[in-house]
Amino acid sequence: MAQAEGQQHPIGVYLQIWGLLFVLSAASYAVDYFGLEGYLRWSLILLFMMLKAGLIVAVFMHMAWERLALVYAILLPPALVMVFVALMTFESDYTFLTRGIFFSAGS
Amino acid sequence: MAQPDGLQGIVADWSSDQRAFKNIPWGKAMMWIFLLSDTFIFSCFLLSYMTVRMSTTVPWPDSSAIFALHIGGQDVPLILIAIMTFVLISSSGTMVLAVNYGYRQSRKWCAFWLLMTAVGGAMFVGMQVFEWTKLIVEEGVRPWGNPFGAAQFGSTFFMITGFHGTHVSIGVIFLIIIARKVWRGDFDHARPGFFTSRKSNYEAIEIMGLYWHFVDLVWVFIFAFFYLW
Numbered sequence: 001m002a003q004a005e006g007q008q009h010p011i012g013v014y015l016q017i018w019g020l021l022f023v024l025s026a027a028s029y030a031v032d033y034f035g036l037e038g039y040l041r042w043s044l045i046l047l048f049m050m051l052k053a054g055l056i057v058a059v060f061m062h063m064a065w066e067r068l069a070l071v072y073a074i075l076l077p078p079a080l081v082m083v084f085v086a087l088m089t090f091e092s093d094y095t096f097l098t099r100g101i102f103f104s105a106g107s
Numbered sequence: 108m109a110q111p112d113g114l115q116g117i118v119a120d121w122s123s124d125q126r127a128f129k130n131i132p133w134g135k136a137m138m139w140i141f142l143l144s145d146t147f148i149f150s151c152f153l154l155s156y157m158t159v160r161m162s163t164t165v166p167w168p169d170s171s172a173i174f175a176l177h178i179g180g181q182d183v184p185l186i187l188i189a190i191m192t193f194v195l196i197s198s199s200g201t202m203v204l205a206v207n208y209g210y211r212q213s214r215k216w217c218a219f220w221l222l223m224t225a226v227g228g229a230m231f232v233g234m235q236v237f238e239w240t241k242l243i244v245e246e247g248v249r250p251w252g253n254p255f256g257a258a259q260f261g262s263t264f265f266m267i268t269g270f271h272g273t274h275v276s277i278g279v280i281f282l283i284i285i286a287r288k289v290w291r292g293d294f295d296h297a298r299p300g301f302f303t304s305r306k307s308n309y310e311a312i313e314i315m316g317l318y319w320h321f322v323d324l325v326w327v328f329i330f331a332f333f334y335l336w
Binding site for chain 2 (some may be wrong): 006007008009011014015019021022023025028029031032033035041042045046048049052053056057060061062064067068069071072073074077081084085088089091092093095096099100103
């Protein structure tokens with residue numbers, strides 16, 4: 001059996017990432033505080049969200065140091081959720097249009 | 108035995124006749140599989156939220172104003188949620204310290220940071236209780252309707268934050284149990300586990316940490332999509 005080893009890394013790495021997560025959280029809060037709107041707002045929210053999620057998974061959850069067999073087994077399946085997102089976008093657009101037609105005909 | 112890396116490593120690991128996940132404790136691999144299934148649950152919640160929000164013809168309530176607090180004579184938008192986010196990230200940091208001190212066999216510091224993490228989690232749940240109370244009692248938000256706009260706001264809000272809060276609460280209980288075991292020295296003396304009779308090992312702290320960071324991770328997505336969007 002392969003020898004199981006714990007993930008041990010210098011504490012400084014964690015503290016830096018911790019600080020970075022605080023900065024990114026403050027940045028995403030600032031997006032709302034300063035009332036940014038439209039595509040700028042949405043792209044900044046997504047950017048800060050992905051950076052935070054990536055740092056947590058890669059460093060705090062040690063994915064950056066794990067073997068690829070585990071990394072791919074865990075991180076690829078959630079990527080397929082994007083297909084589901086695309087499906088539901090079409091579905092809700094269709095529902096929205098149908099409701100628009102139905103409610104305007106009723107009034 | 109040397110193990111190949113890269114894509115060749117994936118093929119070698121998955122086609123080997125022993126175990127696909129090399130170099131990691133089995134419990135850790137199973138925690139990851141559980142977290143993967145939990146990812147799908149929260150994905151489905153956030154997706155159904157996206158679907159109802161995109162398909163409603165009624166304007167969506169302005170979360171920035173709803174979650175504002177009146178501080179120093181003015182409304183600060185979304186401030187409660189921002190504080191909750193900072194508390195949860197802080198507790199993720201203390202969890203990392205607990206894992207680190209655990210592997211260094213520093214029993215007392217490990218237990219201390221685990222308890223600090225539990226305190227952070229409990230504070231988060233406490234603020235969530237305050238938030239829910241404010242919304243239900245003062246604002247009159249219900250799963251089937253609210254005074255601000257689209258009725259689906261209430262149902263998705265209670266479902267998503269409720270499920271996340273449950274995860275945090277379970278995590279706090281989990282943390283206190285592990286902290287007690289650390290304090291008692293179970294991991295130093297490899298004391299057999301209560302249910303499994305397997306020898307206790309400081310790996311358990313890292314596995315606990317995976318769960319706790321996952322709870323923080325889910326909050327990152329809820330914060331972005333539900334509160335900020």
